Amino acid sequence: MAKNFISAIFGRSPVHPLQQHMAKVIACVEELPAFFDASIRGDWETATRVRENIRQLEHDADTLKIDIRLHLPNTLFMPVARADLLDLLTVQDRVANKAKDISGLMIGRQMRIPQELGVMFMKFLDGALAACRQAHTTVNELDEVFEAGFRGAEVDLIHSMITELDRLERESDHVEIEVRRALFEMEKTLPPVDVVFLYKIIDWIGDLADESERIGSRLQLLLAR
Amino acid sequence: MEYMTLYIALAAIFGLFMAWGIGANDVANAMATSVGSRVLSLKQAILVAAIFEFAGAVLAGGEVTSTIRNGIVDASGISDRPELLVYGMLAALLAAGTWLLIASRKGWPVSTTHSIVGAIVGFAAVGISIEAVKWASVGTIVTSWIISPVVAGTIAFLLFTTVQKLVLERRDPLSQARRWVPVYMFFAGFLITLVTLFKGLKHVGVSLSEEQSYLLATIIGLVIAIIGKIFISRIKVDPEADRAFHFATVEKVFGVLMVLTACTMAFAHGSNDVANAVGPVAAVISVASSGEISQQAPISFWVLLLGGIGIVVGLATFGKEVMKTVGEGITHLTPSRGFAAELAAATTIVVASGTGLPVSTTHTLVGAVLGVGIARGIAAINLAVVRDIFMSWIITVPAGAVLAIIFFFILRVILG
Numbered sequence: 028m029a030k031n032f033i034s035a036i037f038g039r040s041p042v043h044p045l046q047q048h049m050a051k052v053i054a055c056v057e058e059l060p061a062f063f064d065a066s067i068r069g070d071w072e073t074a075t076r077v078r079e080n081i082r083q084l085e086h087d088a089d090t091l092k093i094d095i096r097l098h099l100p101n102t103l104f105m106p107v108a109r110a111d112l113l114d115l116l117t118v119q120d121r122v123a124n125k126a127k128d129i130s131g132l133m134i135g136r137q138m139r140i141p142q143e144l145g146v147m148f149m150k151f152l153d154g155a156l157a158a159c160r161q162a163h164t165t166v167n168e169l170d171e172v173f174e175a176g177f178r179g180a181e182v183d184l185i186h187s188m189i190t191e192l193d194r195l196e197r198e199s200d201h202v203e204i205e206v207r208r209a210l211f212e213m214e215k216t217l218p219p220v221d222v223v224f225l226y227k228i229i230d231w232i233g234d235l236a237d238e239s240e241r242i243g244s245r246l247q248l249l250l251a252r
Numbered sequence: 253m254e255y256m257t258l259y260i261a262l263a264a265i266f267g268l269f270m271a272w273g274i275g276a277n278d279v280a281n282a283m284a285t286s287v288g289s290r291v292l293s294l295k296q297a298i299l300v301a302a303i304f305e306f307a308g309a310v311l312a313g314g315e316v317t318s319t320i321r322n323g324i325v326d327a328s329g330i331s332d333r334p335e336l337l338v339y340g341m342l343a344a345l346l347a348a349g350t351w352l353l354i355a356s357r358k359g360w361p362v363s364t365t366h367s368i369v370g371a372i373v374g375f376a377a378v379g380i381s382i383e384a385v386k387w388a389s390v391g392t393i394v395t396s397w398i399i400s401p402v403v404a405g406t407i408a409f410l411l412f413t414t415v416q417k418l419v420l421e422r423r424d425p426l427s428q429a430r431r432w433v434p435v436y437m438f439f440a441g442f443l444i445t446l447v448t449l450f451k452g453l454k455h456v457g458v459s460l461s462e463e464q465s466y467l468l469a470t471i472i473g474l475v476i477a478i479i480g481k482i483f484i485s486r487i488k489v490d491p492e493a494d495r496a497f498h499f500a501t502v503e504k505v506f507g508v509l510m511v512l513t514a515c516t517m518a519f520a521h522g523s524n525d526v527a528n529a530v531g532p533v534a535a536v537i538s539v540a541s542s543g544e545i546s547q548q549a550p551i552s553f554w555v556l557l558l559g560g561i562g563i564v565v566g567l568a569t570f571g572k573e574v575m576k577t578v579g580e581g582i583t584h585l586t587p588s589r590g591f592a593a594e595l596a597a598a599t600t601i602v603v604a605s606g607t608g609l610p611v612s613t614t615h616t617l618v619g620a621v622l623g624v625g626i627a628r629g630i631a632a633i634n635l636a637v638v639r640d641i642f643m644s645w646i647i648t649v650p651a652g653a654v655l656a657i658i659f660f661f662i663l664r665v666i667l668g
Contacts, residue, residue, distance in 0.1 A: 032281065032361040032614060032618075032637065032640075032641050033281045033284040033285065033614065033617060033618065033621070034284055035634065035637045036618060036621060036633055036634050036637045036638050036641070037585060037630070037632065037633065037634065038631075038632030038633060038634040039632060040631035040632050041631065041632060042631055100634075100636070102634060102635040102636040102639075103632050103633070103634060103635065104622075104625055104632070104633040104634075104635045104638075105631060105632050105633075106625070106628035106629070106630070106631070171499055173631050174420070174499045174503075174586065174588075175416075175420045175421060175425075175499070176412070176415075176416045176420050176421070176627065176628050176629050177628045178416050178420065178421040178628075179416070179420060179421020179422060180421060180422060180423045180425075181420075181421070182421075
């Protein structure tokens with residue numbers, strides 16, 4: 028029987044796959060508190076198991092990413108620029124990569140967060156995760172803005188969400204400064220190589236929030252055309 | 253004309269065969285957007301298609317049938333050999349039917365309109381003479397093939413833009429949808445009724461004055477809007493599926509509108525495409541029964557009826573399977589978009605049918621879908637497929653022509 032040409036002209040919408048990818052990314056970073064908790068306690072068995080989860084989720088996100096890229100041929104006509112959409116995907120993916128890097132480095136060096144810094148580290152991580160979650164919520168609005176045809180009240184809603192995302196990122200920056208200061212005050216008492224890598228981990232946790240904010244900026248680019 | 257009965261019987265069989273093919277394949281295209289958006293169930297879609305295809309064919313199909321019958325070939329040069337026209341028209345039907353069969357087997361997007369016009373031009377130019385083709389009116393027809401998608405696209409763009417402005421971008425899209433959808437329903441009902449009254453009813457022997465037509469169209473439009481409003485008021489908000497702006501429920505409201513535009517689309521398709529099958533039949537009958545080539549004879553009502561029945565039988569036998577695959581194919585066209593595309597396409601086609609221009613339903617609908625896409629209404633349109641669809645008529649016209657020429661000479665040997 029003949030295939031139908033009207034139905035063939037509709038390409039697969041990139042929106043839901045993009046949201047699925049973001050859901051994987053957020054599931055991946057949500058494993059970090061459990062991972063840090065275990066590593067602060069020095070429970071490397073649990074930490075290794077959580078790390079395996081993170082690796083798996085990051086891998087799933089990668090698979091989705093490749094799949095989305097393959098389904099966005101040049102001939103697809105979309106209400107948003109193809110390049111902007113692919114950029115958004117790349118930035119989303121970086122968040123998951125960062126979570127994998129953090130857990131990988133900490134497992135590899137059996138890094139222990141000094142007890143004194145434990146609470147502060149968890150607070151910092153929470154702040155960064157809040158930014159990630161806000162980015163996730165904002166990406167989840169994407170299907171509605173496609174539905175609304177990129178105009179009006181729905182767009183305003185997304186803009187206000189992005190403003191909130193920026194605020195969360197700034198907040199996370201402030202906590203980052205506090206954590207660095209606390210580490211600086213006690214760094215003489217720690218093995219120097221450990222200190223170098225602790226700074227690196229702090230950097231990377233900060234990057235989680237930074238990349239989340241970048242997701243917001245990419246979304247803004249998508250909306251503004 | 254010694255073989256009069258044979259000619260008429262052959263024409264009726266070939267015409268029925270082609271109408272059946274149109275019903276089996278082409279109708280699915282016309283109904284695709286409604287089935288895809290899950291507004292109508294499969295059974296409902298087939299029922300709606302059957303009723304309105306039939307009505308469109310019988311009520312508004314006359315003008316295009318005349319064009320196909322005697323708008324393309326100038327038969328005055330062969331008035332001494334009227335059987336040539338009979339062979340030609342039979343060949344055209346066979347050619348178009350065969351080409352459609354081959355194309356749908358191979359999965360090529362072809363237009364029934366383009367095949368039949370190509371076939372008629374082909375047999376006339378080669379079988380009779382180059383001068384026998386009314387090139388001026390063929391030019392007009394070809395131009396209409398380019399214009400109709402553009403016009404439908406523009407209307408769809410404007411329609412969807414009004415939907416955005418009036419409903420989607422508001423703070424309360426749901427209550428705006430409840431308010432405006434009946435207005436769209438009025439316009440859809442008004443427009444289709446008006447065109448039918450102006451162009452269609454004379455074939456069934458009813459004639460109304462201009463004022464009466466406008467009045468009746470307004471009344472029918474209002475009745476449809478009121479019925480729509482009743483259905484819309486029954487739609488409940490679905491708290492599960494909805495977020496801040498209730499878009500899921502908004503789509504249900506547009507779903508009511510889409511039932512109507514699906515009817516208009518089926519009607520438009522019937523009014524335009526049934527002529528592809530019955531136009532040549534009408535030509536054969538007129539020649540065979542009078543024994544001479546007359547350009548004036550009215551189209552007999554039963555010929556349109558034949559086309560309508562053929563389409564409905566095609567729908568009933570194969571339409572279900574085709575529509576099922578279509579319904580699975582389109583999931584990204586929501587009713588607020590689908591209606592804009594359908595109404596724009598239906599309007600363009602019905603107006604074109606009213607002026608006797610055979611346009612391609614598929615191409616017009618594709619143009620309308622692109623119009624919605626340009627208004628940022630559709631998540632992803634596969635331009636490669638769009639290009640294939642539009643490229644197809646460049647090959648379809650000559651293919652129809654060549655096949656018609658072959659069949660023409662074969663028929664002349666067998667029958668002559």
